[in-house]
Amino acid sequence: MTAAGGASGTGSGLGATTAADRLVDRPLVFAHLVAAMVFLAVSLLAGFLFSMQFLQHYPLPQHEIFSPGRWRLVHTNGVAYGFLANAFLGGLYWAVPRLTLRPVLHRGLSWFLFVAWQAIVLATAVGLLAGHAQALEWGETPVWIDPVALLGLILVAVNFLVPISCLSGPMYVAIWYFIAAFVWTVLVYAMGNFLPQYFVGGAAAGAIAGLFIHDLVGLFVTPLGWGLMYYFVPVILKKPIWSHGLSLVGFWGLAFFYPLTGIHHFLYSPIPMFLQHGAVITTIAIELVVTTVIVNFFMTLSGRGDALRTSMPIRWFYTGMVFYFTTCLQCAFQTTLAFQRIIHFTDWVVGHAHLVMLGVFGFWLLGMMVYLIPRVVGTAGWYSDVLNSWHYWLTMLGTLVMFLDLLVAGVVQGYMWRELSPWDEVLAASVPFWFVRAVSGTAILIGQFLFFYNAWKTWQLRPGAAPSHAALMENMQPAAT
Amino acid sequence: MFESKAGVFLIAGLGFFALAFLVMAVLPWAIYAGEPELTVEQVAASGIVPEFVDLAERYPEQFKRAFGTVSTQTFAEALRFGHEVYVADACWHCHSQFVRPVSNEDLRWGPVSTALEYQNALQRPVLFGTRRVGPDLIREGGRRSNDWHVAHFWQPTNVVPTSVMPPYRWFFDEQGYPNKRGMSIITYVQWLGSWVKEYPYYHGEGPPSLPMAATTQSSVAHAGAGSTGGGPP
Numbered sequence: 001m002t003a004a005g006g007a008s009g010t011g012s013g014l015g016a017t018t019a020a021d022r023l024v025d026r027p028l029v030f031a032h033l034v035a036a037m038v039f040l041a042v043s044l045l046a047g048f049l050f051s052m053q054f055l056q057h058y059p060l061p062q063h064e065i066f067s068p069g070r071w072r073l074v075h076t077n078g079v080a081y082g083f084l085a086n087a088f089l090g091g092l093y094w095a096v097p098r099l100t101l102r103p104v105l106h107r108g109l110s111w112f113l114f115v116a117w118q119a120i121v122l123a124t125a126v127g128l129l130a131g132h133a134q135a136l137e138w139g140e141t142p143v144w145i146d147p148v149a150l151l152g153l154i155l156v157a158v159n160f161l162v163p164i165s166c167l168s169g170p171m172y173v174a175i176w177y178f179i180a181a182f183v184w185t186v187l188v189y190a191m192g193n194f195l196p197q198y199f200v201g202g203a204a205a206g207a208i209a210g211l212f213i214h215d216l217v218g219l220f221v222t223p224l225g226w227g228l229m230y231y232f233v234p235v236i237l238k239k240p241i242w243s244h245g246l247s248l249v250g251f252w253g254l255a256f257f258y259p260l261t262g263i264h265h266f267l268y269s270p271i272p273m274f275l276q277h278g279a280v281i282t283t284i285a286i287e288l289v290v291t292t293v294i295v296n297f298f299m300t301l302s303g304r305g306d307a308l309r310t311s312m313p314i315r316w317f318y319t320g321m322v323f324y325f326t327t328c329l330q331c332a333f334q335t336t337l338a339f340q341r342i343i344h345f346t347d348w349v350v351g352h353a354h355l356v357m358l359g360v361f362g363f364w365l366l367g368m369m370v371y372l373i374p375r376v377v378g379t380a381g382w383y384s385d386v387l388n389s390w391h392y393w394l395t396m397l398g399t400l401v402m403f404l405d406l407l408v409a410g411v412v413q414g415y416m417w418r419e420l421s422p423w424d425e426v427l428a429a430s431v432p433f434w435f436v437r438a439v440s441g442t443a444i445l446i447g448q449f450l451f452f453y454n455a456w457k458t459w460q461l462r463p464g465a466a467p468s469h470a471a472l473m474e475n476m477q478p479a480a481t
Numbered sequence: 482m483f484e485s486k487a488g489v490f491l492i493a494g495l496g497f498f499a500l501a502f503l504v505m506a507v508l509p510w511a512i513y514a515g516e517p518e519l520t521v522e523q524v525a526a527s528g529i530v531p532e533f534v535d536l537a538e539r540y541p542e543q544f545k546r547a548f549g550t551v552s553t554q555t556f557a558e559a560l561r562f563g564h565e566v567y568v569a570d571a572c573w574h575c576h577s578q579f580v581r582p583v584s585n586e587d588l589r590w591g592p593v594s595t596a597l598e599y600q601n602a603l604q605r606p607v608l609f610g611t612r613r614v615g616p617d618l619i620r621e622g623g624r625r626s627n628d629w630h631v632a633h634f635w636q637p638t639n640v641v642p643t644s645v646m647p648p649y650r651w652f653f654d655e656q657g658y659p660n661k662r663g664m665s666i667i668t669y670v671q672w673l674g675s676w677v678k679e680y681p682y683y684h685g686e687g688p689p690s691l692p693m694a695a696t697t698q699s700s701v702a703h704a705g706a707g708s709t710g711g712g713p714p
Contacts, residue, residue: 054614054645056638064651069571131569135606170484176493179486183494191502196606201518202599204509206607211505213611219498248483255493259501266609268581270596271509278504341583345613418584423616427643434645 023097030376032090039082046075054434073128087365102163146193157182177227184219211262218258242299253289287332316367323359348410383457394447402440409433519601525557532671547661563669577610578619591620620674
């Protein structure tokens with residue numbers, strides 16, 4: 001406690017109870033962030049394992065529970081429900097009480113939901129490995145878990161919507177995104193997991209499955225991500241968002257166009273063609289909306305560009321935003337039927353998915369963790385800023401290389417398929433790209449493990465921990481966050 | 482309105498979602514609402530694929546243990562179980578199930594897919610797929626022999642050296658013969674596309690029909706060999 005005091009001055013509260021302390025349950029935030037890190041580790045390892053299959057070096061063949069396909073499901077579901085959901089919840093438990101000046105509905109409920117959600121994610125992983133997947137991309141959660149998960153999502157929504165409902169008058173941008181996200185997530189989850197399974201069959205169910213994949217990104221992950229950006233960026237830069245008007249355009253444009261794009265996942269499929277055309281047009285419209293949001297955030301940064309150097313969270317956030325603009329620009333092209341002829345079904349799409357999920361939302365959440373962890377643990381800063389820097393560069397370069405590599409791979413595959421090259425030749429041509437993918441994935445993995453180690457060491461520095469870490473203290477620098 | 486709780490909750494949260502749901506989900510749903518969705522039994526009753534009979538002949542003991550005899554019921558059972566395996570092992574994340582009208586796909590795989598092909602319980606939820614690490618499978622039926630599939634599921638690289646498809650040893654029993662899972666997934670794969678008229682009846686057979694299957698049933702049950710699934714219809 002005393003040791004950390006020397007480097008204080010970051011307003012992280014070091015044990016002192018502030019007004020915010022009574023609102024925010026710091027251990028809960030921390031618990032969610034730790035869970036997020038654990039599931040991130042599992043998901044990345046699963047992805048790495050699967051990538052070995054593509055190099056014919058899968059380390060554990062011939063065992064049913066190590067079936068590479070099943071580990072691929074663990075990879076994608078772990079990222080969505082384990083990493084993203086937990087990190088978002090951590091951020092929400094921090095931000096919503098501060099924005100509403102009220103605690104969430106019930107502390108006990110929050111902790112219950114924390115435990116229940118981990119149980120749901122674990123059960124999902126076990127179910128997938130045992131072969132109980134549901135044939136719905138990104139909703140492979142076994143059917144018997146779906147109702148429980150939906151109930152959990154409803155309770156989460158209630159927990160946050162109650163303090164929000166006590167607000168009066170116009171609300172801050174972040175809150176718009178949060179309200180919408182809570183409603184949408186529940187609706188999307190119910191729609192995607194139940195309709196194609198129990199009520200609709202055939203090509204129409206394909207339309208709903210496309211809607212589900214897309215809405216999970218667009219109506220669960222995206223609004224929570226942007227909501228948190230609208231909260232954290234002005235707080236860290238200590239200046240308001242540049243244009244309120246653009247914030248409005250961004251939110252309402254997203255709300256209107258995003259849900260209308262789902263079918264673009266199945267272009268040239270047996271879904272009626274006029275619906276496919278509609279989805280193409282709305283997807284391109286989104287790109288225009290996205291541009292307004294990006295302009296707004298970069299104008300906010302304008303004049304404080306030094307923060308990209310001095311503040312790790314800001315660096316993560318804005319790197320994510322550059323990637324966000326990149327993916328959305330990519331969307332506007334790849335959704336066209338001309339591009340689809342070549343790139344659909346190829347690694348191009350896989351590259352796109354990694355840039356969105358890791359490069360954008362992953363980066364935002366990692367930046368958020370960099371900001372939050374010292375604050376919830378109560379230390380003056382990170383154990384090592386150097387490690388944080390390594391974490392950033394390894395992850396950023398790894399993601400960038402993976403994205404570009406898969407992009408090119410996709411073009412090669414797409415043209416070879418069109419030229420009717422034998423399938424095994426296409427595989428042979430893809431191997432170098434898959435090798436680079438595995439290497440860049442390794443860089444990302446190493447980056448994360450440095451980060452986890454750093455977080456662990458930071459946690460050991462918490463006030464109240466046995467102060468026998470004199471050597472460690474020396475490493476500690478004034479907070480750069 | 483644009484910054485109020487009610488506005489965000491009702492218009493953006495519920496309203497826009499409902500609008501999109503109407504356009505992107507209810508509309509296609511309504512378009513195909515008149516088309517009946519076949520049950521697995523109905524699918525099976527429209528014709529047993531010859532490869533199912535072939536499995537019964539090649540692996541009489543294993544087949545008997547797994548299914549008993551060849552009949553539309555056991556064929557339906559094999560399809561259902563094969564579909565389960567296909568979902569559980571995430572074959573559908575490496576293989577798509579639709580032929581697009583572009584990029585010469587019809588030259589590679591056969592006729593372009595149509596919506597009505599998916600109106601059956603084995604496409605619930607639909608298995609379009611979003612990634613092709615391996616080739617599309619919706620026209621796979623009859624393209625390869627059962628022996629090819631057995632060798633391929635055991636060790637894909639033995640058949641295609643550059644293959645990145647995983648081996649599936651749990652589709653086989655201790656002696657290395659396909660078990661119930663193995664025979665089911667092979668039946669399922671051989672069924673894919675058996676409804677299009679270009680389906681290759683490589684044994685020189687015509688499309689199978691029910692009465693024929695009934696004769697086969699008894700001959701297989703007694704001799705474990707004999708009829709190869711019926712002569713020309």
